[in-house]
Amino acid sequence: MGHCHPKLVDALTEQANKLWHLSNVMTNEPALKLARRLVELTFADRVFFCNSGAEANEAAFKLARKHASSKYGAHKNQIISFFNAFHGRTLFTVSVGGQAKYTQGFEPLPGGITHLPYNDVEALRAAVGEQTCAIVLEPMQGEGGLTPATPEFIRAARELCDRFNALLIFDEVQTGNGRSGTLYAYEQFGVVPDVLTTAKGIGGGFPLGAMLAKADAAASLAFGTHGSTYGGNALACAVGLASIEEIASPSLLANVNARSEQLREGILASARRHGLFSGVRGMGLLLGAPLVDAWKGRAKDIVNAGMRHGVWTLVAGPDVLRLAPPLNITEADLAEGLRRLDLAVAELAAAGPGGG
Known part of the structure; x- marks a missing residue:
């Protein structure tokens, strides 16, 4: 929270x-x-x-x-x-x-x-x-x-x-x-x-x-x-x-589920734009974005790129980006986090899978 x-x-x-x-x-x-x-x-x-x-x-x-x-x-x-x-x-x-x-x-x-x-x-x-x-x-x-x-x-x-x-x-x-x-x-x-x-x-x-x-x-x-x-x-x-x-309050759990859908949609949109993610999986506000074959092993690079753009993510092994924002995150803050993550992913996509 x-x-x-x-x-x-x-x-x-x-x-x-x-x-x-x-x-x-x-x-x-x-x-x-x-x-x-x-x-x-x-x-x-x-x-x-x-x-x-x-x-x-x-x-x-x-x-x-x-x-x-x-x-x-x-x-x-x-x-x-x-x-x-x-x-x-x-x-x-x-x-x-x-x-x-x-x-x-x-x-x-x-x-x-x-x-x-x-x-x-x-x-x-x-x-x-x-x-x-x-x-x-x-x-x-x-x-x-x-x-x-x-x-x-x-x-x-x-x-x-x-x-x-x-x-x-x-x-x-x-x-x-x-x-x-x-x-x-x-x-x-x-x-x-x-x-x-x-x-x-x-x-x-x-x-x-x-x-x-x-x-x-x-x-x-x-x-x-x-x-x-x-x-x-x-x-x-x-x-x-x-x-x-x-x-345990209904309002907070409702926010978790609403923001979960927002986060899923944001990751899938990024996948369509840049081609690094193969989809999204998980529950609530604990979601994973598996990397496509060409980018496997590079999850940490996405974390590092995100930090450069002011958004903090995690890895769940070398092939999955892990997303676990606060349970009370607002719609606006999550949208801003997704925007920054998209900038990081775009930066990597422009360099290509073999880039630095």
Whole structure:
């Protein structure tokens, strides 16, 4: 929601004059209020607070192993994840993530992790069994190229988890908190996970992460089996509550969806004019513009050209330009951003694929 959103600044300032942090021997009112609100707004019965997306995923993966071990035995420990996934930078989370570049040099890696092609239902059906404790997926792969899951893939994951008593974990660190056009992306698939991880937008830029879970799964991570010194601190949770209340408002989510259409149309218009993009994909205000074959590997060059024209974009791998503007961006500001991006793309197009 941009920098220095007044409601978040007010929440931060008010809480800063009361209480920042407590020993986790005790809880605090902002943490309880935020947890209750998240339960009201989602499928979850329980919430665990931490400081980042990596920590939220670390907690989820530990929960999956502990849940399976406690209820079914130590043999049930396989975590299924997907190539090109990204779940964080701790040793466990980079191991579950399906990108070798993040694990090279850190071996030996934790075992019991199987990687499969994303959106491949048959491969998933062949891999899941009594040994599986969890299927972990992003409803839309972020670092992996802004590729949304197919409804068939999501439904298959849910059905297999139900059949084999495994947990379905959705990593919504990128897709959550209004970014996808709904509060959380799972709402658009008609499938409810057992565990959901979130961070980034939940704190409006203030360090905050959360693991949301159904009661049955959450019960396996009993007091003392996991924790966080700063997770759930009063300052972060006060900001988080202000952030969630703003994000969950119908007017802000309506803006996300309206600006999503505007952004899609702008990228497609640029593709027709200059021929660098093959189309646009994604959800809400997390969109990717894949490059045509002649320009593959050059996504970073578009980012750099955009910076020269005063617009900031990202990459999602070397072949996809990633676009993630603020959820409350105005129609006029988005139009100006598209205008500047078009200038950058035109500059590159004039030089040609072999240009500097």
